[in-house]
Amino acid sequence: MFSDLDGSLLDHYSYSFDAALPAVNALEELDIPLILVSSKTRAEILAVREQLANRHPFIVENGAAVFVPQRYFPVQPAATVLRDGYWVWETAPSRSRWLELLAALAVEFPSSFEYFHRAGVNGIMQMTGLSAVQATRANSREYSEPVKWFGGPQEELRFIEHLRESGASVVKGGRFLSVSGDCDKGRALRWLRDCYQALTPDRPVDDIAIGDSANDCRMLEAARTALLIRSPVHDFPPLARVDGVMRSQLPGPQGWAEGVSKWAQLNPLST
Helix, strand or coil: CEECCECCCECCCCCCCHHHHHHHHHHHHCCCCCEEECCCCHHHHHHHHHHHCCCCCEEEHHHCEEEEECCCCCCCCCCCEEECCEEEEECCCCHHHHHHHHHHHHHHCCCCEEEHHHHHHHHHHHHHCCCHHHHHHHCCCCCCEEEEECCCHHHHHHHHHHHHHCCCEEEECCCCEEEECCCCHHHHHHHHHHHHHCCCCCCCCCCEEEECCHHHHHHHHHCCEEEEEECCCCCCCCCCCCCCEEEEEEEHHHHHHHHHHHHHHHCHHHC
């Protein structure tokens, strides 16, 4: 099970996952791995994993890298590097590349945007409502940079086009634009699913992806089942697929628990 965090497993406003915790615990009892997939940093996701007692791999910064606990699989996956006790599969350049690009664009788009590195911990706290500790974790980015847009929609289109012409990939999330390399949650999902598939080559992996916003679409398209979580601030993201799509009635972690429980009832592992 691959799940987005903000607006899905975590409440859009409070970042609480309490309403989803019974469903999370049920997944663990069923031995269904819960893979956290987010625009968040490694430090942020590690904090959530600790609170959830989650021991599984996780995907950071909109698919820029997959972190697999060392010895989680019998053999280290190909094309990974060992770092800080994790086998890491990376698909994006370092954050410094995007910081240089954004600093240059600030001349053409003055006062139209802010980004985490320039805003610093205090600015991130104001933009997100995070505590100082949480904001520090959010600013410990390795592959991407969140951008808060303040200008108009036409100007935003020109801004995004400039970024893409310079080699950046830009994804719109619930609150921020995520500027990174050629990576996405869907590609990371497929890579990690292949790692699981190698463990059971005679039995297809039956996976589900959960998300609420546009930056989840490629992940939602890649999984066998897509669960869209209702958002209190925007519509369901559009998907090209029609089959295998579920939509929650409730928002955030309440909708997450609702959808996961319904999926688990239909999943063979629940019997």
